[in-house]
Amino acid sequence: MATRSEVARRAGVSEATVSRVLNGVGPVREETRKKVMEAARELGYHLNAVAASFARGRSGNLGVVLPHVPKVRLFSTYYFSEILSGIGEAVREGGYGLLLLHRSPSETYDYPSLFHSRRVDACIVLGASDLPEERASIGFAAGQGLPLCLVDHDYKGLQISSVAADHRSGSREAVRHLLAGGSRRIGFLNGSPHYATSRLRLEGYADTMAEAGITLDERLLYQGNYSRKSGYEAAGIVHKDRMAGRVDALFAANDRMAIGVIQGLKELEPRLGHFPVVGCDDSDAARLSDPPLTTVQVPFYDMGRLAAASLLEQLGEGGSAVFQEVLPTSLVVRQSSQPVV
Amino acid sequence: MATRSEVARRAGVSEATVSRVLNGVGPVREETRKKVMEAARELGYHLNAVAASFARGRSGNLGVVLPHVPKVRLFSTYYFSEILSGIGEAVREGGYGLLLLHRSPSETYDYPSLFHSRRVDACIVLGASDLPEERASIGFAAGQGLPLCLVDHDYKGLQISSVAADHRSGSREAVRHLLAGGSRRIGFLNGSPHYATSRLRLEGYADTMAEAGITLDERLLYQGNYSRKSGYEAAGIVHKDRMAGRVDALFAANDRMAIGVIQGLKELEPRLGHFPVVGCDDSDAARLSDPPLTTVQVPFYDMGRLAAASLLEQLGEGGSAVFQEVLPTSLVVRQSSQPVV
Known part of the structure; x- marks a missing residue:
């Protein structure tokens, strides 16, 4: 032949x-x-x-395994759409197809079959969580030496390729910015604790408060789920804390929640004056919101692109060394964190 | 076996x-x-x-062929992300994989090879245009009876399955709304004329103006490319026409361009008072913009889902009849089209 x-x-x-x-x-x-x-x-x-x-033993496809989040239009979230755009670009350049597959976070996903059935040549896992089932199935696949890369997650103790962002440092910069503006009682609205990003952002927040000599007030750790609605709902509690003089600024773990909080507070306290808010992501929405949002810019597109390009490069060379990249974040200052002049 | x-x-x-x-x-x-x-x-x-x-003669994959638009992060546009979310949901429910492939709009894409090489069992084409190369390659594939579906495009004279939205009727409603508010010299900012949607929206606009007994002023047909930036740039011309008394309201063929125009006009004429603007899509941005945007809601998610579900159903039954669905649109009225009270 x-x-x-x-x-x-x-x-x-x-x-x-x-x-x-x-x-x-x-x-x-x-x-x-x-x-x-x-x-x-x-x-x-x-x-x-x-x-x-x-x-050839090849399918010509790069797999991307996505979580199924009921009622959420995954491609329409800034986070996934940007990462997928980056992956899509690398795959297009490499002449590969991009095979999207769904997993359920609470089930054991059969990664080895995906490879052994030759549907994909390499695989990126998005939205991985610390749930035991997920850790087990990804750990098992990685242990077999399958070309697999996590984006924005890491499993302590497992040697798995990953591309992430320096969320801890991003949070530090955000909190330092609020401290520099004169805030001391800074609240933190986090997303689900199952994601590594949530953990890292919390660590960055807590470290920076400690550095500034401020004892962490557990009541100022608000819980959302990364949706605008969860931010909007949290506004009720933030408002009460503000009335009680407990909170004087807020850092939210993504832009959608930050915007939800701002919208909720506008309704609850139309005349109460400036309350500094900083988000995370630097999504389109950050520029469109009123006031425009100060936020931590995270290079999701570049993360997706790097993960895919690294895997395709390894496929081309026949290698499979574990790579772990952490890309820098940066603070974008807009009006939401600054008193109106 | x-x-x-x-x-x-x-x-x-x-x-x-x-x-x-x-x-x-x-x-x-x-x-x-x-x-x-x-x-x-x-x-x-x-x-x-x-x-x-x-x-089985099956790959278990549904293909989606996307245009490559240089510098545009396709998954991050409301249009593609919503359609892909809908397709993704149908594919997930059907236990299929979703294989994304890129084409270049100016090249002849080899659809038959895609099927004959069994990378996909059925295929959805997004962002198809009237360019001759594209018409030829899609027409050829459809002529061979390959299970193919267009979303939001049709080729006059070709029998191809498609799922679209009633953009003509959506535009009618938008223009009637502006007429009802007292505007007469309504401008229309369109996207690229290569897309069927652009053509249909223009027809809806022109028909409604004619119905109202208003002679079409060719100078009020502004040209953009569906990006926010192109709307922002068009604001310069719209502003001049407004100063000259030629235009008193604007209908834009998508939300991004409408928001670009509003942002541009804000800078050029901060004190000039209300200028009604209506967009198209009802994207997230429509709710976040200031003022919130009156816009034509288009069921992109449902369109993607219906296209994928119909193809998968046919695969299951072994049928391949041509289906052509047109889903309704509706006007969502917010502040951008209404004088501030």
Whole structure:
């Protein structure tokens, strides 16, 4: 049976171009396509991708395993859409397909079958959590040496490739900014504690308060679930604490919750004056909200792109070393954290 | 070789459950998974999905072919993210994988190879345009009877399955609303004319103006490209026309451009008073903008879901009749179209 490199030689193109033509992906000029198809036909190269997968042991697909979050339109959240855009770009450049698969966070996901059935050549896990089932299935797959990468999560004690952001440092900068503005009783509205990001943001907040010599007031740790609505609901408690003089500023673990709080407070206390709020993500919404939101910019797009590009590079080279990257965050200062002049 | 239905019978579960277990997708209880794996092993059922694909002639994947728009993070646009969320939900429910592939709008995409190489069992095309290359490649695939569905596009004279929204009627409602508010010289800011949606929205606008006995002023047809920036840039021309008394309200073909125009006008004419603007989409941004945007709500999520569910249903039944669905739109009235009281 003819090989891909023989087809490439006869057609006078690169092997990558042969792949693109035969897999029907990526931009290829019609003339090039014809040349490759002709060379493949002349050499009797099998065009069936399934057969080709047998020969190469490859599917040409990068898998992305997503959590199923009931009632949430995952692609419509800033977090997932940006990471997927980054992954999509790397995959497009590499001439790969992007296979999206759903898992249920409370079930054991069968990663080994995904690889052994050759549906994917490598796999990115998004929205991984610390739930025991999830840790077990991902840990098992990683232990078998399967090319797998976590985005924005890490499991203490497991050697798994990951690309994350420095959320701890991002939170530090946010809290320092509020302290510099004169706030002392800074509340923290966090998302679900099952995510590593939530843990890191809490640590950054707590460390910085301690540094400033402020004893952590447990009552100022508000709990949301990363939705705008949970922020809107938390506004009721924040408002009471504000009336009681317990809280004088708020750091929220994402923009949606921060905006929810601001909307809720506007309704509860239309005339009460400035209450500094800082969010996390620097999503589109941060620019559109009123007032525009001071927020921690997190390079989600770059994280997705780096995770995918690293895996594809390893596939190309046949390597599978564990890589762990942490990208920097930065604070974007807008009006929500500053008194109106 | 054992079949899937034999495995299902022996395990005492449905064929769909067998598929879910063997493809490693969808929620399955651990106990059920074990039963299926045991039955498959006892019957010597081949677990390799590639081999199974040969036997069944199926990949278990629904393809979605996306345009590559340089510099645009596709998943982060409201339009694509909502449609993909809907597709994702149908695919998840059906136990399918979602294979995303990129095409270049100016190239001939090889749909037949995509099917013949069995990477996908059915395919949805997003962001199709009237460019001749695109029409040719989609028309060719549809002519071969391949299970293909367009979302939000139609090709006059081609019999292709599609799910769209009634954009013409949405535009009518928007323009009637502005007329009812007392505006007569209503401008229309459209996106690229290559998309069927742009054409339909223009028709709805022109029809309604004609109905109201207003001669179409070609100078009030502004051209953008669906980005916020293009709306922001159009604000310069709109402002001049407003100063000259030529325009007294604006309908924009999406929310991002409407918000761009509002932001641009705010900078150019901070004290000039109310200028009614209506957008299209009812995206998150419409609620967050200041003032909140009156806009045409379009059921993108439902469109994606219906397209995917219809294709998967046909796959299940072995049918391939052409279906063409048009979902209704509705006007959501907020402050941007109404004088401040």
